[in-house]
Amino acid sequence: MNERSADSxxxxxxxxxxxxxxxFSTVALAAGLAxxxxxxxxxxTTVLLVAGVLTLIATPVARxxxxxxxYIRRHDWTFAVLTLIVLAELVASIVVAMR
Amino acid sequence: xxxxxLALATIIFLSGTAAGGxxxxxxxxxxxxxVPLLHLALGFPLRTAAAVSLTTVIATSSSVxxxxxxxxxxxxxxxxxxxxxxxxxSLLGGLTAHLFSETTLxxxxxxxxxVAALAVxxxxxxxxxxxxxxxxxxxxxGRFDEDESGGTVVYRVKRLPIGLLASFVAGNVSSLxxxxxxxxxxxxxxxxxxxxxxxxxATSAFMIGVTATGGAIIYFGRGDLPPLAAAPAVLxxxxxxxxxxxxxxxxxxxxxxxxxxxxxxxxAASMFVxxxx
Numbered sequence: 001m002n003e004r005s006a007d008s009x010x011x012x013x014x015x016x017x018x019x020x021x022x023x024f025s026t027v028a029l030a031a032g033l034a035x036x037x038x039x040x041x042x043x044x045t046t047v048l049l050v051a052g053v054l055t056l057i058a059t060p061v062a063r064x065x066x067x068x069x070x071y072i073r074r075h076d077w078t079f080a081v082l083t084l085i086v087l088a089e090l091v092a093s094i095v096v097a098m099r
Numbered sequence: 100x101x102x103x104x105l106a107l108a109t110i111i112f113l114s115g116t117a118a119g120g121x122x123x124x125x126x127x128x129x130x131x132x133x134v135p136l137l138h139l140a141l142g143f144p145l146r147t148a149a150a151v152s153l154t155t156v157i158a159t160s161s162s163v164x165x166x167x168x169x170x171x172x173x174x175x176x177x178x179x180x181x182x183x184x185x186x187x188x189s190l191l192g193g194l195t196a197h198l199f200s201e202t203t204l205x206x207x208x209x210x211x212x213x214v215a216a217l218a219v220x221x222x223x224x225x226x227x228x229x230x231x232x233x234x235x236x237x238x239x240x241g242r243f244d245e246d247e248s249g250g251t252v253v254y255r256v257k258r259l260p261i262g263l264l265a266s267f268v269a270g271n272v273s274s275l276x277x278x279x280x281x282x283x284x285x286x287x288x289x290x291x292x293x294x295x296x297x298x299x300x301a302t303s304a305f306m307i308g309v310t311a312t313g314g315a316i317i318y319f320g321r322g323d324l325p326p327l328a329a330a331p332a333v334l335x336x337x338x339x340x341x342x343x344x345x346x347x348x349x350x351x352x353x354x355x356x357x358x359x360x361x362x363x364x365x366x367a368a369s370m371f372v373x374x375x376x
Contacts, residue, residue, distance in 0.1 A: 007175055014175075015168020018161040025158075026337055029330035036327055037105055049326035056154060056333060057315050059161050060308040067179065082179050086309065089186040093313035096190075097320025 010070050014063050021059030028052030061090050100325060101142050108331040110141070111151075115335020118155050122163045122336070123343025124350065125359050126285045126303030128156030128311065130278030131366045133332075135373065147325060149277030150318035153311040154329040155336060156279035160308025162340040163301070171243040172301035174294070177256060180239065181266040181302075182309050185280065188270025189313035202374045204272065209370035211268075215286035216363035223356050227295045228252035241298060247351055257293035266306070274314025279307025282366055285359060296352040296359075 032048030039045065064087050071080035101107060114136055118129030130152040137148035167173055199207065232251035236242055240255040256262075265287035269280020281303045288299035318324045347355075 008169065008171060011171070011173060011175055012169045015165045018168070019165035022158065022161045022165060022337075026333060029326070029333050032326065033108065033330040033334070036103070036330075037108070049330060052333070053154065053319065053324065053326040053329055056157055056161070057312060057319065060157060060312045063161075064182075064309060067175075079176065079179060082183055086179070086182045086186050089183075089190050090309070090312060090316075092190055093316045094320075097317045 006074060010067065013070070014066065017063055017066055018059060021055055021062065025052040025055040025059070028055065061087070064090065100144060100147055100328070103325075103327045103331075107141065111137075111328065112331040112335040115155055115158070115332035116339035116342075117335075118332070119159050119162060119336035119339025119341075120343040120346075121339075121362070122159035122281075122304050122307075123166070123340045124300065124347050124355060125281070125362065126163075126300030126307070127281035127362065128152075128159045128279035128304075128307045130156050130276065130311075131282055131369070134277040135369060137328075139373075143328070146318065146323040147328065149274065150315065150324035151329045151332060152277035153274065153279070153315040153318065154324065155332040156311040157308045157315060158333040158336040159340060160279065160304055160306070160311070162336055163304040163344065164308070166340060166344045167301050167304070170301075171241065172298050173305045174239070174241045174298055174302045175305075177239045177241070177262075177294070178302050178305045180259075181262055181284070182306055184263045185266040185270035185273075185284075185306060185310045186313060188267040189273050189310055190270075192271055192274045192314065204275070205370045205374035208272065208276070209367040209374070212282060212363045212367040212370070215283065215290070216360045216367065218290035219286050219356050219363070220360050222290055223353055223360075226352060227254050227289070227293045229254060243298060245295075245297065246348065252295065254295050254298065255293060258291050261287055261291045266310075270310050270313075273310050274317060277314075279311045281307045282363065286363065289356070289359075296355050297347070300347075300355070 028048050029052035035045040068083040121127045121129050133152040134148045137143040138145050234253045236253050237255045242253045265283045269283045284303040288294040
């Protein structure tokens with residue numbers, strides 16, 4: 001497989017990851033919003049809404065992680081390093097947020 | 100923070116729809132309009148407005164990229180190179196905030212968007228595509244099929260440092276202004292780096308999610324991101340991006356650029372008005 005067709009296979013994989021993340025968070029947020037408007041604040045509402053937002057925020061991180069794995073497997077070290085730097089930068093944001 | 104009623108949820112939903120549409124057409128996350136709407140018009144605190152806006156940007160980025168995947172419009176390699184700069188910028192976000200006051204930052208942003216608008220306008224009739232599909236696009240260039248050109252087109256990347264700088268600055272102001280920075284990336288990629296409009300928009304849409312993620316994580320961690328306010332926006336994005344993707348392929352690149360110029364000029368106007376308040 002040459003570089004270009006490997007890249008378009010990766011593009012399709014990343015598309016699936018992004019779609020799955022967005023679908024899950026959309027369903028959770030829609031249910032959470034409906035629950036908030038119909039029942040008001042409560043445990044179920046909070047769990048649904050927080051799950052939806054966390055999945056949404058985690059999706060781009062998962063996308064970068066999967067890109068790194070794909071480039072490492074292909075021994076494409078330049079892009080493996082670049083995507084790992086992006087991943088490290090995102091992890092640093094999580095560390096900053098937890099302080 | 101105002102209570103999220105059905106009426107307020109509907110307004111946020113419709114704004115999310117607009118953001119998703121602009122994301123699909125132009126590669127912008129819509130944060131530049133979302134923040135003033137939430138903060139100035141709907142009365143949300145600035146931090147909350149920025150946090151909800153960043154969440155909308157992530158939703159737009161993921162939805163548009165998922166819808167576009169497989170069309171070779173997203174330039175993965177270029178995107179991943181620029182992401183290093185944009186996320187570094189976002190991590191060093193406090194830097195800009197310490198250097199400039201909010202007013203100065205808004206004026207600077209206004210000046211930059213006017214310059215970007217003029218640069219795109221100057222090249223409105225020139226296309227970055229090479230019609231010879233056998234040409235080598237180089238390490239970071241790309242090729243894609245386009246109805247408008249009637250076949251496969253190729254492009255090469257020029258002046259990469261300008262793309263890196265625009266991405267870094269976009270990341271740097273991202274959490275402060277609640278934007279993904281597509282408004283800086285798309286003009287830089289199209290007017291200076293030689294990327295065709297459609298590929299610039301798709302690649303920007305791909306990147307803005309990662310740009311916005313750093314800021315969104317920090318706002319969420321500090322309790323400034325109310326999921327209930329973000330929920331209707333994310334739902335709106337689904338509708339808007341689906342409509343935008345269908346529309347985008349039918350609109351000629353020239354009109355996409357004219358739309359981009361109009362958006363950039365209204366961003367500039369909004370920044371100058373806000374800086375005088």
